[in-house]
Amino acid sequence: MTEHLYIVTYDIRDPKRWRRVFKLMNGYGEWLQLSVFQCRLSRRRQAEMVQLLDGILNHQHDHVIILDIGPADGVTPRVTSLGKAFEAVKREPVIV
Incomplete structure (x- = not known):
């Protein structure tokens, strides 16, 4: 099962609705800062996340961007982080 690293903003x-999205995203990734998460997900979990987000959004007023950074084990994000240190999310067991 290949996992990809995603940045969701x-x-x-x-x-x-913002609180609902924030709570949902806490179940899929690691919070980086206000309205930004990094997620390590299989295709199935990514599709599930997109479907759940789609059900929360008001499509005329809200906006979600999901950036696929690439295979999680094969990519090292090049990040400039000022202040708090940045660490790419590591593979951990997922309890469903």
């Missing part, structure tokens, strides 16, 4: 207009 979002702009949600309504605070209630």
Whole structure:
């Protein structure tokens, strides 16, 4: 099962929907900063995440961007991080 590294960022207009998206994303990835997560996901988990996000969004007002960085084991993100140190998310067991 190949996992990819994703960066997910979002702009949600309504605070209630924003909280729902934030809680959902906590189950799929690691919070980097306000409205930005990094996720290490299989294709199946990524598709599941997209489907759940799609059900929360107001498509006229909200915006989610999902960047596929590439195979998680074969990519080393080049990141400039000022302040808090950046660490790429590591492979961990997923409890479903």
